[in-house]
Amino acid sequence: MKIVMAIIKPFKLDEVREALTAVGIQGLTVTEVKGYGRQKGHTEIYRGTEYAVSFLPKLKIEIAVPSDIVDTAVEAITSAAKTGQIGDGKIFVYSIDHAVRIRTGETDSEAL
Amino acid sequence: MKIVMAIIKPFKLDEVREALTAVGIQGLTVTEVKGYGRQKGHTEIYRGTEYAVSFLPKLKIEIAVPSDIVDTAVEAITSAAKTGQIGDGKIFVYSIDHAVRIRTGETDSEAL
Amino acid sequence: MKIVMAIIKPFKLDEVREALTAVGIQGLTVTEVKGYGRQKGHTEIYRGTEYAVSFLPKLKIEIAVPSDIVDTAVEAITSAAKTGQIGDGKIFVYSIDHAVRIRTGETDSEAL
Amino acid sequence: MSSFKLTHSLSRMAAAMTAALAPAVAFAQETAPAATEAAAAAPVPDKADTAFMYLATILVLFMLVPGLGLFYGGLVRAKNMLSVLMQCTVIGAVMMIVWVVYGYSFAFGGSTSAYFGGFGKLFLSGVTLDSTSATFTDGVVIYEYAFIAFQMTFAAITPALIIGAFAERIKFSAAVLFTVLWATFVYFPIAHMVWDANGLIFTMGALDFAGGTVVHINAGVAGLIGAIMVGKRTGFGKDMMAPHSMTLTLVGAAMLWFGWFGFNAGSNLEASGGAVLATINTFLATAGAIVAWCLAENFTRGKASMLGAASGMIAGLVVVTPAAGSVGPIGAIVLGLIASPVCYFFVSTVKNKFGFDDTADVFGVHGVGGIIGAVGTGIFTAPSLGGTGAADFSIASQTYTQIVAVLITIVWCGIVSAILYKIVDMVVGLRVSVEAEREGLDLSSHGEAAYHS
Amino acid sequence: MSSFKLTHSLSRMAAAMTAALAPAVAFAQETAPAATEAAAAAPVPDKADTAFMYLATILVLFMLVPGLGLFYGGLVRAKNMLSVLMQCTVIGAVMMIVWVVYGYSFAFGGSTSAYFGGFGKLFLSGVTLDSTSATFTDGVVIYEYAFIAFQMTFAAITPALIIGAFAERIKFSAAVLFTVLWATFVYFPIAHMVWDANGLIFTMGALDFAGGTVVHINAGVAGLIGAIMVGKRTGFGKDMMAPHSMTLTLVGAAMLWFGWFGFNAGSNLEASGGAVLATINTFLATAGAIVAWCLAENFTRGKASMLGAASGMIAGLVVVTPAAGSVGPIGAIVLGLIASPVCYFFVSTVKNKFGFDDTADVFGVHGVGGIIGAVGTGIFTAPSLGGTGAADFSIASQTYTQIVAVLITIVWCGIVSAILYKIVDMVVGLRVSVEAEREGLDLSSHGEAAYHS
């Protein structure tokens, strides 16, 4: 089993979720994060004091999936989250040892 | 060494923390997240405009532990976080290469 | 490829980011988290009702890096984030299977 | 004619009050013999008093919303914010309608009963644009509509004060139903008893300038009973229940202070010296109470808190409410200095001992502060202590009267409130379910959330 | 002399209004024959009226900022909060300057045109400290500066009302440019038509006590046209666009209520019985509308919402605006009870049918509520319904007049507004880019963010 972790632009959340649902993924966890990368931030000025804001609002999505559908998930996210403009974000995939559903104690792929 | 990552219902935090302390775990990191899954969200209506809120507030707990107490930790979390109702959350376990305590530079299990 | 995940004190963010930039790392993702550990929290009192606040504000930094510069990254973070006082935080390193840049579809080290 | 005399005798005050509460309605006059009419040379309202009462009246509305809404709302968790604002708003609106339908009549309808104003003014029957109400000064009248509107704001805010006690778990329907019943069976009768010339407490000679008994003790006691009967919040004593916005609480408190000048000075019913005295006293008691609460906290825990200062602000305002028109400025400061430590001791120690869950300390601040104020008015009205009491003012006898008035209010309000809570519990249920409480009343009762990004 | 008669005839009201709008400027008098001067025994302002108008005037400012700013601002997403506050503030400031430069003259400059006040008072020319304006009562005058300042606040808030309709996507420059043009070609002419003795609508005998037509229908219609011509927000109907702070929206609504007493009672221009009537009506219509909106929601969706109560509050205030001085208290409650369900039906059903995106429901509340109020004034002013109309008051004919006045306003405002939006679009463009909209207007238009930690 794997976790697919994606950093995306906030306004893309609904599209991404729909794309994932379309490929049969029905659970995910979202975190508000700030990203730093190639995409430039902006400058805010308060009475002459300038602040360069280089961290931009992003959303992090974490999805635990059986290993065999990782590629499907990655593709779904990529196509839904892409705007083609800098700052679209990243996807990282890593393995997990096991998963548990707290309510039932089911484990691994049954837990998802 | 492993990281035990759990998604739980927010009001269960204190019980989970106590359960973990009880089994000797005294460090953890908590993040406010929004979860999507089987548990239904709710609908908010503002002057006739309806919004379906499908992401529910959850807490993500991350705990780095030596591999041998992963099961203890998972059990502690499971029993403390369970309400038996849908949406209780998940636990994911994955391996980490190493850990460092910034203050001292200690590494691995000494870092926890 | 690895992800270096660090929990640091919030006011150290800029120094850490600069230290990372200095060693050539130019992308990272930051999350506001609450930490529980050896560092003591504080007590708040509202009209005689006392609340022990044991979770302290921290920042979690996640950086995907090629495996060979993990050590550089860890060192950069350690030295920039250290105050020598309890609660400076932790660094955890784990492996990722692969990385994708959403905008271009580039993968792995090219995606960073 | 409008100057407030240092030697203003209490008996005269009482006499004038009588007049105030028997409005000289134009309708009534029409039925009177022509002779009387000619003799009366019916006084007309002074424009300055009209402008003054207009201001005082809208200030009391400002106390309710946004004032009280923010003060209480800031104290609850974010998930219950709207429920508090909603209860304040809707209870206020319902009470305004109730007031013109039967409330004004029940309180000031002209009956000679000691407990009840009668049915004479249901739907403001007989009140016209030319109707006037007397004031504390002979020959000075205000428009009856002005008196009705001013008193209406009191009837709107008092029941809303109670909801702070059981905030975060009450059913919305229960809150509205209870407060309407409470107004009917507690507020209107006690307003009649205290402010009407025929009223039980009024005829005893008790002093209650702007409603220490009618408003604050009354709401405080109903809150206490409510906190107990509704029961503690789920997670009380375990979960973090810190105020979600101390900023809003302070803003609300400051708005209450601002609006309270309408409450206190307006109770003078005319822009005379008495209003000026009430004004300066409302500043000074509050200032004294803020400082005293901070000092009390500083001594007991080493720090003064903003919530402490805000609580002191309200305690000072409460304590000076019955006293504003009859004590001197220094007396007002002293009242404030006394009120805060006592209220602080109550909410930080006594309450915890008893273990009830009065969310916003309605009893601890309004109830306790109101009692101190009622009793203190009996003391500091004494001319020897800078008050405006008559030369023959007796601290002992006045204070005795004040205490009796307080006891009557506590007993009446306590018993009737308990019965009403019981009834409401049977009819619609007092509490929401534990799940609804956990989700927060905003979502579960109103389908909204206070904050989004 | 200042008492408001139950039999106050509408024709007399009209006559007095004439006087009100032909300020007796000292300068003008100086050039008049000495004989006239002696005969006139020029009335001087009563201090009570001066104090009263001072209060009423600043209350209307309070409605604009923080009131309206918070009411609208709370309804938008956090990233657009400052843009709303900024538009309210800057439009208000610009309009104040425009008002003294030419606005006052265009509206009340003394010309005999039915549509235009003329150029006689550009830069307040001829107005001195001693100039006075008449009121609705013969022989009662107020300082002309007081009248100018009071009317200035109306001219400041009315254009600002519009911006709620196209909030979250308008260009800042477009908002300011449009509103100034709109004030020039819509507000000043219609204010003249409705309130000036020579005005088209005034001479028809239409009743508009505090500006139901001039302010609310006017702003509502301009908002509707604007919402359509500016177009929907990017993501409308798809993205979450819930109010970022219902708390602030309620605070703003409550401040509007408080300030509205300046709007309504102040429109009486003196602290007489008419102001008292307007005051109590402003309480009661609002209370009725709050309750009615909650009931309407309760029946249709099982819950009453805070936004519903706040919307009812505004609907009640809007509906009573034209009526405040001439209906009775029970009539005011009924107006409120009618206004809410209709507005609710409009914003929750009709609007969705048509699919336009009126961010803050400017048309649905101010437009619809204003129309109900204008028509309702024609009905509830009838003495048989508790109103203060003359004995020969005819509901049918007055209502007909009211409807004609409403139609003239809708047509004039609708057509001219559409042209002006077109012009502004050509000159500076109406909308920001999609990227700027997505980033939020606060950052893209003003370089700031409303909230940091």
Added chain:
Amino acid sequence: MSSFKLTHSLSRMAAAMTAALAPAVAFAQETAPAATEAAAAAPVPDKADTAFMYLATILVLFMLVPGLGLFYGGLVRAKNMLSVLMQCTVIGAVMMIVWVVYGYSFAFGGSTSAYFGGFGKLFLSGVTLDSTSATFTDGVVIYEYAFIAFQMTFAAITPALIIGAFAERIKFSAAVLFTVLWATFVYFPIAHMVWDANGLIFTMGALDFAGGTVVHINAGVAGLIGAIMVGKRTGFGKDMMAPHSMTLTLVGAAMLWFGWFGFNAGSNLEASGGAVLATINTFLATAGAIVAWCLAENFTRGKASMLGAASGMIAGLVVVTPAAGSVGPIGAIVLGLIASPVCYFFVSTVKNKFGFDDTADVFGVHGVGGIIGAVGTGIFTAPSLGGTGAADFSIASQTYTQIVAVLITIVWCGIVSAILYKIVDMVVGLRVSVEAEREGLDLSSHGEAAYHS
């Protein structure tokens, strides 16, 4: 009698002021010969003036809390919010008590010294309900309690203005101690100098209608010295220190605008034409300054900001404070148009050059704006520029006098403030520790957090 003449001579104004500052206390009269009493036919306060001063007084309180608290509080980081609110609240409360204990006496106690009011009215000794204070009009008096309360609010808000300069790092005890000392050795003396008939600056003929010198320059200079002596915030110029809530800052600014009408119009002490003039000027200078600040930002950085508009609002209010009663409406607009660009240049360029850390720009807005206003009053009071100066008004000589007054204030306040900061530093220490600063003053000084969820 209450009309304000266009030819109102400044010397007459001065003479009347003299009267104003020697309150005709009833007590004093009792000791005077009977003949005098009869001759005097002691004037009694007009109810309209009583209502007016009551309103003006509570408006100034509203400026302090919530107004100033939110304006400053919004500008700091969330972790220091409560410390700002707390300082405003507690300093205000302490100053009210200090005012009745010795402040009123030190400022207006009746001594003939040019610097000091004396000990004659400690604890308001001799003041009764019937005591009156003169106004600027012969024969018009107000209750002395009304004058005391009105001036008390000035004494409460002025020290609180200072704390914006060293917010986010000052010790709470130091803030309170410093402001009380500062009031004692700077504010009371300068209030005496400027407003008392025997005062040094008053006798020079300087004009300061509502406190441009006493309040704004005074607080601004003390703030500047404080910002320098307390030192910069830890992380200044490096860490993000953006305002945590621009929303609250704008709300605070708007509340200040609203309340400022009490400050400015109330300084006329009666509801006469002078109050009306002050009112319209307070609108227009502010409008002008808002627009000007926005334009200045637009030219220099391409965007107008909400903080700019809010800053312009305050700059306009500050600049018109000394001028409100004597310049004309167009002069007021011009003053506003001048004030903003200068203040903007100061805070965005000059301040950065010097590198001191005045958190809320107390000096940049109140100090700089106050100086422009004081000097501008010397210019725009000229009848040739639409002001109400006498026919023989000399711009040159009046402006010279104004400048001297400003310099005296700056020097006195600067030197004494520096000494007092030093003393406070030695006694309790000015700053909190770096750790406490990092944690935030809310937690470290008050044991609370402003926001929870």
